Amino acid sequence: MILKNIIYLSLYCFITIFTQTAYGTESSQDKKVTHSEDFIIKTDVLIKTTSGATLSAVIVRSNSMEKPQPTALQLHIYADVKEHIKTAINAAKHGYIGIVVDTRGKRLSPDQIIPYEHDAKDINDVIDWISKQDFSDGRVAMYGGSYLGFTQWAAAKHMHPALKTIVPSVANNPMQGLPMENNIFITPNYQWPFYVMNNKTLDNKINNDRGYWNKAINDWYLSGRSYRDIDKIEGTPNPLLQKFLNHPSHDDYWLDMGPRKNEYSEINIPILSINGYYDDGHISALYYLNQHLKYNKNAVHYWVIGPYNHFFSKSKTINGYQKDPRAVLDRTELAFQWFDYVLKGKKKPDLVKSKVNYQLMGDNSWQHANSLAELNNDYQRFYLSTKKYKSTYLLTKKISSKVDSLKQVVDLADRTTSTNTESYYWPIIKEQLTDPTGFTFVSSPFEQDTSVHGSFSGEIKVKINKKDFDLGMTFYELTPNGKYFELLYYIGRASYAKDPSTRQLLTAGKVETIPFKDTRMTGKLFKKGSRLVVVLNVNKNEMAQINFGTGKDVSDETNADGAIPLEIEWLNSSFINIPMKVMNRKVHKE
Structure with a gap:
């Protein structure tokens, strides 16, 4: 548990202008100008923004520039001027004006640091300012990952006409990712507000003290106190977290940060999203993709994904898994290839052959599809049966004619134990499953090599003695040699499963349906003889709130609310849709 916590905490580490006449040039107040060869x-x-805030920026352009050029832009909360210069120089080397702007309150800005809330308006003003500069040809492209991915979608909320394309990678969405996932507040990156808000740059000392934050989260978990008390237990007020906790549903507070339904319909620029199967936050990127496609039937949105984590490490391995040779990807170079295609009429990047482009792990190939919906619609349905298979249960393709269930009791007030502890991808390949709680379901061996790809969906049927619980599921390939290859995991609050904007409490003693969809995506070749494994459980561990099921705000529940254990029956009418297709060809080899 401690190792997993340390790994988690390492993740995710989110007009009136000062110009001369008619916004014609950069500010005369620019103090540091360096001329190199x-x-x-x-x-x-x-x-200066229209709301009166002041933002600071690094601008780099080529000495040999003879005419206005398009701009490659980032809006950056991680204020580090040396890194900004490197980023902007790289953009200039690719033939663009390189601009990195700090978010409100960072670096030279005198304003208060408030992550997320003002970025949409501020970046719209920045794009407007850039479009009026002498060096600009009136076209702006944005790129970058994590928080920088969020700021690109924030920019798309208002769709300034100068914004011509965005390339968000591992884009964050605070409403669906961190700090909240499927309406569950989660503890990874708890220290992030201190990291970005303690000073005008970054508090690296605070952020890098993994042992301290691991202990702080563990202390909260063992205390039995409410999630809202987590900063009181740690000892440092965390006002940003407390503000977040006041919004457990997808309400206007979150929705105002990025595009809303009607605003997605106006996003008609070409978009390239780059993501990783093992980036914890790619559920955020999937949210943007699915919303864009849902509300804009003509959306020009391309998707690239493979076995990468949040940092897109260039290592040949990820969490113990040896990547296929063809999985190598430089996301920054891909972004500039995309810019050249959209803005300079060059050919589309070779990798981007279709709307969905995914690296099929174990096949050493890139696969392509017209849409994610096309992938997801080609699925096999599996039912969670009560038939035993050794120490587990069978996944069956036919629903049982007899209604039956598996019964589980979870003492939510016992903080010395945890459930759903298999969820995090460490390591990706396991010799055995180590969490004795919950239920494990195993399919029959696959009769042919099969591609398992896309996002999983389904319905879990339950009967509980409370008003709510948090669901946890983890999916694996059980290889012919007996190893467990983790594909993805899912956590979600049952009371929000049907509508993330409105809580609908369960009725004790009644059979309830918990739908789930739009899970993280995977792409894996299952060799003949492999089996699909599903681990089903209640989510109770130090990585998230503890939902005691009283119906109160979960952030306020304590061990006192867990005097009566959770009793849950998992019905055998529950099913999971796994997108897959038989592979009728040889495995690729380098």
Whole structure:
């Protein structure tokens, strides 16, 4: 548990202008201008927004530039001027004006640091300012990952006409990702507000003290106190977290940060999203993709995904898994290839052959599909049966004619134990499953090599003695040699499963249906003889709130609310849809 916590905490580490006449040039207040043989570098550019805030920027352009050029832009909360210069120089080397702007309150900005809330308006003003500069040809492209992915979608909320394309990678969405996933507040990256808000740059000392934060989260878990008390137990007020906790549903607070339904319909620029199966936050990127496609039937949105984590490490392995040779990907280079395609008329990147492009792990190939819906619609349905298979239960393709259930009792007030502890991808390949709680279901061996790809969906039928619980599921390939290859996991609050904007409490003693869809995506070749494994459980561990099922705000529940254990019956009419197709060809080899 402690190792998993440390690994989790390492993740995710989110107009009136000062110009001369008619916004014609950069501010005369720019103090630091460096002329090198190749570049003009300005590090202290100040931009005034329409709301009165001041943002600081680094601007780099080539000395050899003879005419206005398009701009490659990032809006950045991780204020590090040396890194900004490197980023902007790289953009200039690719033939663009490189601009990195700090979010409100960071670096040279005198304003209060408030992550997320003002970025949509601020970036719209920045794009407007750029479009009026002498160096600009009036076209802006955005790129970058994590929080920088969020700021790109924030920019798309208002769709300034100068914004021509975005390339978000591992994009964060605070409403669906961190700090909340499927309406469950989760503890990974608890220290992040201190990291980005303690000073004008970054508090690396705080962020890098993994042992301290691991202990802080563990202390809260063992205390039995409410999730809202987590900062009181740690000892440092965390006002941003407390603000977040006041919004457990998908309400206006979150929705105002990025595009809403009608605003997605206006996003008609080409978009390339880049993501990783093992990026914890790719559920955020999937949310943006699915919303965009849902509300804009003509959306030009391309998706690239493979076996990468949040940082897109160039290592040949990830969490113990040896990547296929063809999985190598430089997301920054891909972004500039995309910019050249959209803005300069060059060919589309070779990798982007269709709307969905995914690396099929174990096959050493990239596969392509017209849409994620096309992949997901080609599925096999499996039922969670009560038939025994050794120490587990069978996944069956036919529903049982007899209604039956598996019964589980979870003492939610016992903080010395945990459930659903298999969920995190460490390591990706396991010799055995180690969590004795919950239920494990295993399919029959696959009769042919099969591609398992896309997002899983289904319905879990339950009967409980409370008003709510948090569901946890983890999916594996059980290989012919007996190893467990983790594909993805899912956690979700039952009371929000039907509508994340409105809580619908369960009725004790009544059979309830918990739908789930749009899980994380995977792409894996199952060799002949492999089996599909599903681990089903209640989510109770130090990585998330503890839902005691009283119906109160979960953030306020304590061990006192868990005097009566959770009793749950998992019905055999529950099913899971697994997108897959038989592979009628040889495995690729490098």
